[in-house]
Amino acid sequence: MAYYGQQPPPTDPNYLYGIFQKVDRDRSGNISANELQQALSNGTWTPFNPGTIRLMITMFDKTGRGTITFQDFQQLWKYINDWQQTFRRFDRDNSGFIDKRELKDALTTFGKQQVANANTKNAVLFASSRSNLVVR
Secondary structure: OOOOOOOOOOOOHHHHHHHHHHHOOOOOOOEOHHHHHHHOOOOOOOOOOHHHHHHHHHHHOOOOOOOEOHHHHHHHHHHHHHHHHHHHHHOOOOOOOOOHHHHHHHHHHOOOHHHHHOOHHHHHHHOOOOOOOOOO
16 A cells, blocks of 8 residues: 555555455455455565554454544545655655654644644554654
């Protein structure tokens, strides 16, 4: 999913539905955490941290079953792309890294004032342990 330094992938519902169908291995119409893991990468083409995947499922699971529907997946896709665009905007030197102040600015801009005011290191929970997000 991550395309660092490039335009984000299309958000066309047909495109997203194709991805959704590829990872919905059991054809249940829902994606589990394991299935979602297959649909996403963190920008270095390594998998997201499993805890991050579970967090995303929890955030977008409207049924409480531990899975996401296609509609949930569309919202998750938009959410991740919004985060990526915000990250790129604050990575002013295109290094692939942002410092602590820039992270706080990015979170504030993204509408998470209460998170930005909290201990900024807690916000790193969303980042994969192998991502390019560094808090300095």
